[in-house]
Amino acid sequence: xxxxxxxxxxxxxxxxxxxxxxxxxxxxxxxxxxxxxxxxxxxxxxxxxxxxxxxxxxxxxxxxxxxxxxxxxxxxxxxxxxxxxxxxxxxxxxxxxxxxxxxxxxxxxxxxxxxxxxxxxxxxxxxxxxxxxxxxxxxxxxxxxxxxxxxxxxxxxxxxxxxxxxxxxxxxxxxxxxxxxxxxxxxxxxxxxxxxxxxxxxxxxxxxxxxxxxxxxxxxxxxxxxxxxxxxxxxxxxxxxxxxxxxxxxxxxxxxxxxxxxxxxxxxxxxxxxxxxxxxxxxxxxxxxxxxxxxxxxxxxxxxxx
Amino acid sequence: xxxxxxxxxxxxxxxxxxxxxxxxxxxxxxxxxxxxxxxxxxxxxxxxxxxxxxxxxxxxxxxxxxxxxxxxxxxxxxxxxxxxxxxxxxxxxxxxxxxxxxxxxxxxxxxxxxxxxxxxxxxxxxxxxxxxxxxxxxxxxxxxxxxxxxxxxxxxxxxxxxxxxxxxxxxxxxxxxxxx
Numbered sequence: 001x002x003x004x005x006x007x008x009x010x011x012x013x014x015x016x017x018x019x020x021x022x023x024x025x026x027x028x029x030x031x032x033x034x035x036x037x038x039x040x041x042x043x044x045x046x047x048x049x050x051x052x053x054x055x056x057x058x059x060x061x062x063x064x065x066x067x068x069x070x071x072x073x074x075x076x077x078x079x080x081x082x083x084x085x086x087x088x089x090x091x092x093x094x095x096x097x098x099x100x101x102x103x104x105x106x107x108x109x110x111x112x113x114x115x116x117x118x119x120x121x122x123x124x125x126x127x128x129x130x131x132x133x134x135x136x137x138x139x140x141x142x143x144x145x146x147x148x149x150x151x152x153x154x155x156x157x158x159x160x161x162x163x164x165x166x167x168x169x170x171x172x173x174x175x176x177x178x179x180x181x182x183x184x185x186x187x188x189x190x191x192x193x194x195x196x197x198x199x200x201x202x203x204x205x206x207x208x209x210x211x212x213x214x215x216x217x218x219x220x221x222x223x224x225x226x227x228x229x230x231x232x233x234x235x236x237x238x239x240x241x242x243x244x245x246x247x248x249x250x251x252x253x254x255x256x257x258x259x260x261x262x263x264x265x266x267x268x269x270x271x272x273x274x275x276x277x278x279x280x281x282x283x284x285x286x287x288x289x290x291x292x293x294x295x296x297x298x299x300x301x302x303x304x305x306x
Numbered sequence: 307x308x309x310x311x312x313x314x315x316x317x318x319x320x321x322x323x324x325x326x327x328x329x330x331x332x333x334x335x336x337x338x339x340x341x342x343x344x345x346x347x348x349x350x351x352x353x354x355x356x357x358x359x360x361x362x363x364x365x366x367x368x369x370x371x372x373x374x375x376x377x378x379x380x381x382x383x384x385x386x387x388x389x390x391x392x393x394x395x396x397x398x399x400x401x402x403x404x405x406x407x408x409x410x411x412x413x414x415x416x417x418x419x420x421x422x423x424x425x426x427x428x429x430x431x432x433x434x435x436x437x438x439x440x441x442x443x444x445x446x447x448x449x450x451x452x453x454x455x456x457x458x459x460x461x462x463x464x465x466x467x468x469x470x471x472x473x474x475x476x477x478x479x480x481x482x483x484x485x486x
Contacts, residue, residue: 041423042382306385
Protein backbone atom coordinates (compact mmCIF):
# COMPACT_ATOMS: atom_id res chain seq x y z
CA UNK A 1 0.00 0.00 0.00
CA UNK A 2 1.82 3.13 -1.19
CA UNK A 3 1.22 6.75 -0.19
CA UNK A 4 -1.53 8.42 -2.17
CA UNK A 5 0.59 11.45 -3.08
CA UNK A 6 4.09 11.78 -4.49
CA UNK A 7 4.80 14.75 -2.22
CA UNK A 8 4.49 15.54 1.46
CA UNK A 9 3.42 19.18 1.49
CA UNK A 10 1.29 19.30 4.61
CA UNK A 11 -0.88 17.15 6.83
CA UNK A 12 -4.07 19.09 6.14
CA UNK A 13 -4.26 17.37 2.75
CA UNK A 14 -2.80 14.03 3.82
CA UNK A 15 -5.36 11.25 4.28
CA UNK A 16 -5.37 9.46 7.63
CA UNK A 17 -4.33 6.17 5.96
CA UNK A 18 -1.15 7.84 4.71
CA UNK A 19 -0.39 9.25 8.16
CA UNK A 20 -0.79 5.77 9.66
CA UNK A 21 1.38 4.23 6.94
CA UNK A 22 4.19 6.69 7.69
CA UNK A 23 3.94 6.07 11.45
CA UNK A 24 3.92 2.28 10.96
CA UNK A 25 6.82 2.36 8.52
CA UNK A 26 8.83 4.49 10.94
CA UNK A 27 8.90 1.53 13.36
CA UNK A 28 10.99 -0.39 10.82
CA UNK A 29 13.51 2.42 10.65
CA UNK A 30 13.55 2.88 14.40
CA UNK A 31 14.87 -0.69 14.54
CA UNK A 32 17.45 0.04 11.80
CA UNK A 33 18.80 2.84 14.03
CA UNK A 34 19.50 0.28 16.79
CA UNK A 35 21.71 -1.89 14.57
CA UNK A 36 25.52 -1.86 14.67
CA UNK A 37 25.45 -0.67 11.04
CA UNK A 38 22.66 1.90 10.83
CA UNK A 39 22.50 2.06 7.08
CA UNK A 40 20.41 0.28 4.45
CA UNK A 41 20.93 0.34 0.66
CA UNK A 42 17.34 1.20 -0.25
CA UNK A 43 17.74 4.61 -1.93
CA UNK A 44 21.02 3.83 -3.67
CA UNK A 45 21.39 5.92 -6.81
CA UNK A 46 18.81 8.51 -5.81
CA UNK A 47 19.79 12.10 -5.15
CA UNK A 48 18.20 14.22 -2.48
CA UNK A 49 18.52 18.00 -2.38
CA UNK A 50 18.13 19.75 0.95
CA UNK A 51 16.96 23.20 -0.07
CA UNK A 52 17.08 25.34 3.06
CA UNK A 53 16.27 29.02 2.66
CA UNK A 54 15.87 29.44 6.39
CA UNK A 55 18.09 28.60 9.33
CA UNK A 56 17.79 25.10 10.76
CA UNK A 57 20.04 22.79 12.75
CA UNK A 58 17.90 19.93 13.95
CA UNK A 59 15.62 19.44 10.96
CA UNK A 60 18.41 19.75 8.43
CA UNK A 61 20.75 17.40 10.30
CA UNK A 62 17.94 14.96 10.88
CA UNK A 63 16.99 14.90 7.19
CA UNK A 64 20.60 14.60 6.13
CA UNK A 65 21.20 11.65 8.46
CA UNK A 66 17.97 10.00 7.31
CA UNK A 67 19.01 10.41 3.66
CA UNK A 68 22.51 9.06 4.25
CA UNK A 69 21.23 6.09 6.22
CA UNK A 70 19.10 5.18 3.22
CA UNK A 71 22.22 5.39 1.00
CA UNK A 72 20.93 8.33 -1.04
CA UNK A 73 23.35 10.90 -2.46
CA UNK A 74 22.86 14.18 -0.64
CA UNK A 75 23.40 17.77 -1.80
CA UNK A 76 22.82 20.71 0.48
CA UNK A 77 21.81 24.24 -0.35
CA UNK A 78 21.60 27.03 2.15
CA UNK A 79 20.70 30.60 1.41
CA UNK A 80 23.70 32.18 3.01
CA UNK A 81 26.70 32.02 0.70
CA UNK A 82 24.54 31.27 -2.36
CA UNK A 83 23.72 33.24 -5.51
CA UNK A 84 20.43 34.25 -3.93
CA UNK A 85 22.46 36.93 -2.27
CA UNK A 86 23.62 38.08 -5.70
CA UNK A 87 19.99 38.70 -6.63
CA UNK A 88 19.08 35.44 -8.38
CA UNK A 89 15.35 34.68 -8.18
CA UNK A 90 14.01 31.67 -6.29
CA UNK A 91 12.80 30.01 -9.47
CA UNK A 92 16.12 30.52 -11.28
CA UNK A 93 18.07 29.16 -8.34
CA UNK A 94 15.88 26.09 -8.09
CA UNK A 95 15.79 25.44 -11.85
CA UNK A 96 19.56 25.50 -11.92
CA UNK A 97 19.81 22.96 -9.15
CA UNK A 98 17.10 20.76 -10.65
CA UNK A 99 18.97 20.68 -13.96
CA UNK A 100 21.64 18.77 -12.10
CA UNK A 101 19.02 15.97 -11.77
CA UNK A 102 17.67 15.39 -8.30
CA UNK A 103 14.98 12.89 -7.32
CA UNK A 104 13.72 14.32 -4.05
CA UNK A 105 13.76 17.89 -2.71
CA UNK A 106 13.46 18.66 0.99
CA UNK A 107 12.55 22.32 1.25
CA UNK A 108 12.36 24.89 4.00
CA UNK A 109 11.40 28.47 3.30
CA UNK A 110 10.17 31.47 5.26
CA UNK A 111 7.19 31.85 2.92
CA UNK A 112 4.15 29.60 3.13
CA UNK A 113 3.37 27.68 -0.06
CA UNK A 114 6.90 27.40 -1.45
CA UNK A 115 6.86 23.55 -1.42
CA UNK A 116 3.55 23.58 -3.29
CA UNK A 117 4.99 26.13 -5.78
CA UNK A 118 7.98 23.84 -6.41
CA UNK A 119 5.74 20.96 -7.52
CA UNK A 120 4.63 23.09 -10.48
CA UNK A 121 7.96 23.17 -12.25
CA UNK A 122 9.85 20.08 -11.22
CA UNK A 123 9.27 16.34 -11.46
CA UNK A 124 11.13 15.75 -8.22
CA UNK A 125 9.24 14.60 -5.14
CA UNK A 126 8.84 17.42 -2.65
CA UNK A 127 8.99 17.15 1.14
CA UNK A 128 8.03 20.19 3.19
CA UNK A 129 10.54 20.81 5.99
CA UNK A 130 8.69 23.91 7.18
CA UNK A 131 7.15 26.73 5.16
CA UNK A 132 6.42 30.05 6.86
CA UNK A 133 3.55 29.82 9.32
CA UNK A 134 1.89 27.12 7.25
CA UNK A 135 3.03 23.57 8.05
CA UNK A 136 5.91 21.48 9.33
CA UNK A 137 4.55 17.99 8.66
CA UNK A 138 7.61 15.92 9.58
CA UNK A 139 7.83 17.58 13.01
CA UNK A 140 4.19 16.77 13.75
CA UNK A 141 4.63 13.17 12.59
CA UNK A 142 7.66 12.64 14.80
CA UNK A 143 5.79 14.22 17.73
CA UNK A 144 2.90 11.81 17.24
CA UNK A 145 5.25 8.85 16.78
CA UNK A 146 6.99 9.75 20.04
CA UNK A 147 3.69 10.09 21.93
CA UNK A 148 2.46 6.73 20.64
CA UNK A 149 5.77 5.04 21.44
CA UNK A 150 5.33 6.17 25.03
CA UNK A 151 1.60 5.92 25.76
CA UNK A 152 0.03 4.08 22.81
CA UNK A 153 -2.45 5.30 20.20
CA UNK A 154 -3.33 9.02 20.33
CA UNK A 155 -6.95 8.16 19.64
CA UNK A 156 -9.05 9.57 22.46
CA UNK A 157 -5.99 11.07 24.18
CA UNK A 158 -6.07 14.67 25.35
CA UNK A 159 -3.22 16.63 23.84
CA UNK A 160 -2.60 20.32 24.44
CA UNK A 161 -0.25 22.50 22.41
CA UNK A 162 1.21 25.29 24.51
CA UNK A 163 2.72 28.59 23.41
CA UNK A 164 2.73 30.85 20.39
CA UNK A 165 0.12 29.08 18.29
CA UNK A 166 -0.32 32.02 15.90
CA UNK A 167 3.26 31.95 14.66
CA UNK A 168 3.67 28.18 14.72
CA UNK A 169 3.65 25.83 11.76
CA UNK A 170 4.40 22.98 14.18
CA UNK A 171 1.13 23.67 15.99
CA UNK A 172 -0.92 23.67 12.78
CA UNK A 173 0.54 20.42 11.46
CA UNK A 174 0.02 18.79 14.87
CA UNK A 175 -3.59 19.95 15.08
CA UNK A 176 -4.45 18.67 11.57
CA UNK A 177 -2.86 15.26 12.10
CA UNK A 178 -3.98 14.70 15.69
CA UNK A 179 -7.59 15.56 14.82
CA UNK A 180 -7.52 13.08 11.94
CA UNK A 181 -6.16 10.38 14.25
CA UNK A 182 -8.96 10.96 16.74
CA UNK A 183 -7.18 12.83 19.53
CA UNK A 184 -8.82 15.57 21.60
CA UNK A 185 -6.72 18.59 20.80
CA UNK A 186 -6.48 21.83 22.75
CA UNK A 187 -4.22 24.86 22.79
CA UNK A 188 -2.96 27.01 25.64
CA UNK A 189 -1.26 30.41 25.62
CA UNK A 190 -1.80 34.14 25.88
CA UNK A 191 -4.73 35.35 23.75
CA UNK A 192 -2.33 37.53 21.78
CA UNK A 193 -0.63 34.34 20.61
CA UNK A 194 -3.85 32.66 19.44
CA UNK A 195 -4.70 32.87 15.75
CA UNK A 196 -8.09 34.38 14.97
CA UNK A 197 -10.86 31.81 14.57
CA UNK A 198 -8.72 29.05 16.08
CA UNK A 199 -11.88 27.42 17.44
CA UNK A 200 -12.92 26.68 13.85
CA UNK A 201 -10.23 23.99 13.81
CA UNK A 202 -12.19 22.21 16.52
CA UNK A 203 -9.74 22.76 19.35
CA UNK A 204 -10.40 23.77 22.93
CA UNK A 205 -8.65 26.85 24.30
CA UNK A 206 -7.06 27.09 27.73
CA UNK A 207 -5.88 30.35 29.22
CA UNK A 208 -4.79 28.75 32.50
CA UNK A 209 -1.70 26.55 32.23
CA UNK A 210 -2.46 24.77 35.53
CA UNK A 211 -5.80 23.67 34.16
CA UNK A 212 -4.18 22.58 30.88
CA UNK A 213 -1.69 20.44 32.82
CA UNK A 214 -4.43 18.95 34.99
CA UNK A 215 -6.80 18.04 32.17
CA UNK A 216 -4.46 16.63 29.50
CA UNK A 217 -2.40 13.51 28.86
CA UNK A 218 0.23 15.28 26.80
CA UNK A 219 1.58 18.83 26.52
CA UNK A 220 3.45 19.72 23.36
CA UNK A 221 5.29 22.86 24.42
CA UNK A 222 6.37 25.22 21.65
CA UNK A 223 9.32 27.50 21.68
CA UNK A 224 8.65 31.19 22.19
CA UNK A 225 10.05 32.33 18.88
CA UNK A 226 11.65 35.67 19.52
CA UNK A 227 12.98 35.83 15.95
CA UNK A 228 9.43 35.47 14.65
CA UNK A 229 7.98 38.63 16.18
CA UNK A 230 6.67 36.78 19.24
CA UNK A 231 8.20 39.58 21.22
CA UNK A 232 5.36 41.89 20.27
CA UNK A 233 2.71 39.46 21.58
CA UNK A 234 3.90 39.42 25.18
CA UNK A 235 5.11 42.18 27.53
CA UNK A 236 8.30 40.30 28.37
CA UNK A 237 9.71 36.80 28.84
CA UNK A 238 9.49 36.92 32.62
CA UNK A 239 5.79 37.60 32.46
CA UNK A 240 5.31 34.75 29.99
CA UNK A 241 7.16 32.42 32.34
CA UNK A 242 5.06 33.60 35.29
CA UNK A 243 1.77 32.74 33.55
CA UNK A 244 2.61 29.97 31.06
CA UNK A 245 6.04 28.60 31.95
CA UNK A 246 6.01 24.92 32.88
CA UNK A 247 7.99 23.92 35.95
CA UNK A 248 8.18 20.83 38.15
CA UNK A 249 6.05 22.45 40.85
CA UNK A 250 3.13 23.04 38.49
CA UNK A 251 3.36 19.48 37.18
CA UNK A 252 3.57 17.88 40.61
CA UNK A 253 0.66 19.92 41.87
CA UNK A 254 -1.63 19.23 38.91
CA UNK A 255 -0.77 16.02 37.04
CA UNK A 256 2.18 13.75 37.62
CA UNK A 257 1.24 11.52 34.66
CA UNK A 258 1.66 14.26 32.09
CA UNK A 259 3.96 13.71 29.12
CA UNK A 260 5.95 16.74 27.93
CA UNK A 261 7.17 17.24 24.37
CA UNK A 262 9.17 20.11 22.94
CA UNK A 263 10.32 20.45 19.32
CA UNK A 264 13.48 22.33 20.35
CA UNK A 265 15.45 24.45 20.64
CA UNK A 266 14.33 25.12 24.21
CA UNK A 267 14.36 28.55 25.78
CA UNK A 268 15.33 27.29 29.21
CA UNK A 269 13.63 29.21 31.96
CA UNK A 270 10.96 30.59 29.61
CA UNK A 271 8.51 27.95 28.32
CA UNK A 272 10.19 25.11 30.24
CA UNK A 273 12.18 25.26 33.45
CA UNK A 274 15.39 23.22 33.51
CA UNK A 275 13.98 20.76 36.05
CA UNK A 276 11.26 19.89 33.52
CA UNK A 277 13.49 19.99 30.43
CA UNK A 278 15.82 17.43 32.01
CA UNK A 279 13.24 15.74 34.22
CA UNK A 280 11.24 12.51 34.18
CA UNK A 281 8.12 13.84 32.43
CA UNK A 282 9.70 14.76 29.09
CA UNK A 283 10.69 12.77 25.98
CA UNK A 284 12.49 15.59 24.19
CA UNK A 285 15.55 13.60 23.14
CA UNK A 286 13.41 10.60 22.09
CA UNK A 287 11.73 13.02 19.70
CA UNK A 288 15.10 13.79 18.11
CA UNK A 289 15.96 10.09 17.63
CA UNK A 290 12.49 9.30 16.33
CA UNK A 291 12.76 12.26 13.95
CA UNK A 292 15.43 10.44 11.94
CA UNK A 293 13.29 7.27 11.78
CA UNK A 294 10.14 9.15 10.73
CA UNK A 295 12.04 11.05 8.02
CA UNK A 296 13.59 7.79 6.77
CA UNK A 297 10.08 6.37 6.52
CA UNK A 298 8.85 9.33 4.46
CA UNK A 299 11.92 9.30 2.18
CA UNK A 300 11.54 5.54 1.74
CA UNK A 301 7.82 5.68 0.96
CA UNK A 302 8.20 8.53 -1.54
CA UNK A 303 11.54 7.40 -2.98
CA UNK A 304 10.47 3.85 -3.81
CA UNK A 305 7.08 4.84 -5.18
CA UNK A 306 6.54 4.14 -8.88
CA UNK B 307 -5.01 -18.33 -8.74
CA UNK B 308 -6.01 -21.96 -9.09
CA UNK B 309 -4.73 -24.68 -6.81
CA UNK B 310 -3.39 -27.54 -8.96
CA UNK B 311 -2.28 -29.92 -6.24
CA UNK B 312 -1.49 -30.24 -2.58
CA UNK B 313 2.06 -31.45 -2.25
CA UNK B 314 2.56 -31.67 1.51
CA UNK B 315 -0.18 -31.92 4.13
CA UNK B 316 -0.17 -30.95 7.81
CA UNK B 317 1.42 -34.18 9.02
CA UNK B 318 3.96 -34.02 6.20
CA UNK B 319 5.06 -30.53 7.32
CA UNK B 320 5.49 -31.78 10.89
CA UNK B 321 7.64 -34.70 9.71
CA UNK B 322 9.69 -32.43 7.45
CA UNK B 323 10.37 -29.99 10.29
CA UNK B 324 11.46 -32.89 12.50
CA UNK B 325 13.93 -34.08 9.87
CA UNK B 326 15.24 -30.54 9.21
CA UNK B 327 15.78 -30.04 12.95
CA UNK B 328 17.82 -33.27 13.14
CA UNK B 329 19.86 -32.27 10.09
CA UNK B 330 20.66 -28.85 11.56
CA UNK B 331 21.81 -30.38 14.86
CA UNK B 332 23.85 -33.06 13.07
CA UNK B 333 25.63 -30.72 10.70
CA UNK B 334 26.51 -28.24 13.45
CA UNK B 335 27.51 -30.99 15.91
CA UNK B 336 25.15 -29.66 18.54
CA UNK B 337 23.29 -26.42 19.06
CA UNK B 338 25.55 -24.39 21.35
CA UNK B 339 26.61 -21.85 18.74
CA UNK B 340 23.38 -21.84 16.71
CA UNK B 341 20.91 -19.03 16.14
CA UNK B 342 17.84 -19.09 13.88
CA UNK B 343 16.66 -16.18 11.75
CA UNK B 344 13.25 -16.52 10.16
CA UNK B 345 12.47 -14.43 7.10
CA UNK B 346 9.17 -12.63 7.18
CA UNK B 347 6.48 -13.75 6.86
CA UNK B 348 6.26 -17.53 6.88
CA UNK B 349 9.96 -18.08 7.52
CA UNK B 350 9.35 -16.53 10.92
CA UNK B 351 6.76 -19.18 11.82
CA UNK B 352 8.92 -21.97 10.40
CA UNK B 353 11.87 -20.76 12.49
CA UNK B 354 9.69 -20.79 15.61
CA UNK B 355 8.56 -24.34 14.89
CA UNK B 356 12.14 -25.43 14.24
CA UNK B 357 13.21 -23.81 17.51
CA UNK B 358 10.57 -25.78 19.39
CA UNK B 359 11.51 -29.04 17.66
CA UNK B 360 15.22 -28.53 18.34
CA UNK B 361 14.39 -27.89 21.99
CA UNK B 362 12.41 -31.15 22.12
CA UNK B 363 15.37 -33.04 20.71
CA UNK B 364 18.28 -31.33 22.40
CA UNK B 365 16.72 -29.62 25.40
CA UNK B 366 18.13 -26.20 24.57
CA UNK B 367 16.21 -23.11 23.52
CA UNK B 368 18.25 -21.49 20.76
CA UNK B 369 17.97 -17.75 20.10
CA UNK B 370 15.50 -17.06 17.30
CA UNK B 371 14.92 -13.77 15.53
CA UNK B 372 13.00 -12.28 12.64
CA UNK B 373 14.53 -10.69 9.57
CA UNK B 374 12.69 -8.37 7.16
CA UNK B 375 14.76 -7.90 4.01
CA UNK B 376 12.51 -5.46 2.14
CA UNK B 377 15.00 -2.60 2.45
CA UNK B 378 17.69 -4.71 0.76
CA UNK B 379 15.67 -5.76 -2.30
CA UNK B 380 17.03 -5.18 -5.78
CA UNK B 381 13.73 -4.55 -7.54
CA UNK B 382 12.55 -1.17 -6.22
CA UNK B 383 13.02 0.45 -9.63
CA UNK B 384 11.31 -2.27 -11.63
CA UNK B 385 8.40 -3.32 -9.44
CA UNK B 386 5.06 -1.74 -10.07
CA UNK B 387 3.78 -2.34 -6.57
CA UNK B 388 5.61 -0.92 -3.58
CA UNK B 389 6.54 -3.72 -1.20
CA UNK B 390 5.37 -3.46 2.38
CA UNK B 391 8.15 -3.13 4.88
CA UNK B 392 8.01 -4.40 8.45
CA UNK B 393 10.24 -4.62 11.48
CA UNK B 394 13.18 -6.96 12.02
CA UNK B 395 13.59 -8.31 15.51
CA UNK B 396 17.01 -9.64 16.46
CA UNK B 397 17.64 -9.19 20.16
CA UNK B 398 20.88 -11.18 20.40
CA UNK B 399 24.44 -10.82 19.14
CA UNK B 400 25.13 -12.72 15.91
CA UNK B 401 28.90 -12.16 15.86
CA UNK B 402 30.78 -15.52 15.51
CA UNK B 403 27.49 -17.45 15.60
CA UNK B 404 26.33 -20.13 13.21
CA UNK B 405 23.27 -18.47 11.71
CA UNK B 406 20.57 -20.60 10.11
CA UNK B 407 18.43 -18.51 7.83
CA UNK B 408 14.93 -19.96 7.50
CA UNK B 409 12.48 -19.34 4.64
CA UNK B 410 9.48 -21.11 3.19
CA UNK B 411 10.31 -21.21 -0.53
CA UNK B 412 13.63 -20.89 -2.35
CA UNK B 413 13.10 -19.65 -5.91
CA UNK B 414 15.30 -17.07 -7.68
CA UNK B 415 17.64 -16.69 -4.71
CA UNK B 416 17.22 -12.91 -4.66
CA UNK B 417 15.58 -12.83 -1.24
CA UNK B 418 18.41 -14.95 0.17
CA UNK B 419 20.91 -12.52 -1.38
CA UNK B 420 19.11 -9.60 0.28
CA UNK B 421 19.07 -11.50 3.59
CA UNK B 422 22.85 -12.02 3.44
CA UNK B 423 23.35 -8.27 3.07
CA UNK B 424 20.93 -7.58 5.91
CA UNK B 425 22.65 -10.07 8.25
CA UNK B 426 26.05 -8.46 7.67
CA UNK B 427 24.66 -5.17 9.03
CA UNK B 428 24.04 -6.89 12.36
CA UNK B 429 27.52 -8.37 12.67
CA UNK B 430 29.89 -11.00 11.33
CA UNK B 431 28.57 -14.52 11.87
CA UNK B 432 30.91 -17.51 11.78
CA UNK B 433 28.71 -19.19 9.17
CA UNK B 434 25.40 -18.52 7.48
CA UNK B 435 23.35 -21.57 6.45
CA UNK B 436 20.10 -21.63 4.52
CA UNK B 437 17.15 -23.82 5.46
CA UNK B 438 14.01 -23.88 3.28
CA UNK B 439 10.82 -25.89 3.35
CA UNK B 440 10.60 -26.01 -0.45
CA UNK B 441 13.15 -25.54 -3.22
CA UNK B 442 11.28 -24.93 -6.46
CA UNK B 443 14.28 -24.31 -8.74
CA UNK B 444 14.78 -21.48 -11.29
CA UNK B 445 17.72 -19.87 -9.51
CA UNK B 446 18.97 -16.53 -10.86
CA UNK B 447 21.88 -16.18 -8.45
CA UNK B 448 24.56 -18.64 -7.26
CA UNK B 449 22.72 -19.59 -4.05
CA UNK B 450 22.11 -23.07 -2.67
CA UNK B 451 20.22 -24.24 0.40
CA UNK B 452 21.95 -26.32 3.09
CA UNK B 453 18.72 -27.90 4.32
CA UNK B 454 15.77 -28.57 2.01
CA UNK B 455 12.40 -29.90 3.14
CA UNK B 456 11.34 -30.92 -0.34
CA UNK B 457 12.50 -30.28 -3.88
CA UNK B 458 9.54 -29.45 -6.09
CA UNK B 459 10.39 -29.00 -9.77
CA UNK B 460 8.06 -26.35 -11.17
CA UNK B 461 7.39 -24.44 -14.37
CA UNK B 462 7.63 -20.65 -14.49
CA UNK B 463 3.83 -20.42 -14.71
CA UNK B 464 3.39 -22.25 -11.44
CA UNK B 465 3.83 -20.98 -7.95
CA UNK B 466 4.45 -22.81 -4.70
CA UNK B 467 2.28 -21.56 -1.88
CA UNK B 468 3.13 -22.50 1.68
CA UNK B 469 0.29 -22.09 4.16
CA UNK B 470 0.82 -22.06 7.88
CA UNK B 471 -1.78 -22.08 10.63
CA UNK B 472 -0.16 -19.07 12.31
CA UNK B 473 -1.67 -16.85 9.59
CA UNK B 474 -3.50 -19.16 7.17
CA UNK B 475 -6.40 -21.44 7.92
CA UNK B 476 -4.41 -24.63 7.24
CA UNK B 477 -0.94 -26.16 7.20
CA UNK B 478 0.17 -27.34 3.78
CA UNK B 479 2.20 -26.81 0.64
CA UNK B 480 0.27 -26.21 -2.56
CA UNK B 481 1.12 -25.95 -6.24
CA UNK B 482 -0.89 -23.13 -7.82
CA UNK B 483 -1.27 -21.96 -11.39
CA UNK B 484 -0.17 -18.31 -11.51
CA UNK B 485 -0.77 -17.84 -15.26
CA UNK B 486 -4.53 -17.36 -14.87
